[in-house]
Amino acid sequence: MSLGDYLRLLRARRGGISPWEIEAATGLTKGLYRQMEQRYRAVGDAEALHTLAAFYDAPFEELRWRLNWPRKALSQALAAARDAGQPITLQLWNGEAVTGRVRWWDLGAAAVETPDGGLVVVQRHAVERWAPLQ
């Protein structure tokens, strides 16, 4: 799960407080929080992550490592695996690992054909990490 997806999850757990309310409460630059949540590439620095970790009462490292796994990087990894005809392994939020060839992906999901011939549709926000990276 990318940092953006994780922040959205934390925000939902806080009752769906709005991004601008968070910016006002934390003193983050206007628009930064929204970008961190919505941009597909990595946005944000350590200072902003410390602020948000304190706000959400979440471990800083839990936010920090997700910064290196943005949605755009997942798209690149899926494209590279498909072009190379190589299998990809997706580590999911629930601890499950799905390995197989990439059949398709789009804005919300990716389909992986497992060695047994089945097709698993994985929601992109549930992907924690993947291998190979690219």
Next chain:
Amino acid sequence: MGENLWALREQKKISVAALANRAGLPVGLIMEYESGQRSIELRHLGRLARALYVEEAEIKLQSDPRPGAAPLQRRSEREAAPQPTGQPTAPPPRLRDRSPRPRFEPHPPLPPRPSQIVHLRNLLQRLGRTPADLEAETGKPIEQLDRPTVSQWLGKLQAQIKESAGATPYRRRAYLPESVDEFEARYLAAVQEAGELLRFSLFDGSQIEGAVIGFSPYNVTVRLADGAELTLNKLALVSYRRMPPPAGGEEPAR
């Protein structure tokens, strides 16, 4: 025959200034029309009629001077005319006591956006340069540059990348269908049409099995084995897959 412009205006109980404002004409011109010094131009007639809520034909093109009114004089003519003796001279025109307008002070340039900094660093990396190179050229750390300067630098670096792409083989951009949401929709439509069962894994660890009876970009509605219908928010889903066909059943199309 029409009515004098000043008469119509007085009937409507509006001032010259208000009429000028409504018609979008200068006050001086209205006064000249009313005094009969000028006949109303046809292109202004419609405006005046609309401003007075009358028909054009009701306005006399050449107004008669108002009885008892002094002829209209321009200020320059009034000032040039000799003053009759024995009468007090008109007071000098009153100058407004107006303080000088504050000079326009441009706003200080804004600091760069965090996304601009990230983008700048990425471009430098692609060009094989380091932020220190840029800092040596600008004389400031990147974070201390203002937004317009960073924007200029982004443009420059992007132009350099374009130029260098001519010399080096251009890196083919991967097809990233980020802007479409159609593959999952096609898949769900095929599953729904085939009447196949899906097994959904949810974030809370539970699993749900059912046949798709509807979906949208945000949720999937399934019919469970007991006939109940359940709508699953996609944000609550981890993954889903087709369930294996029942023993002896027909192999579903993939």
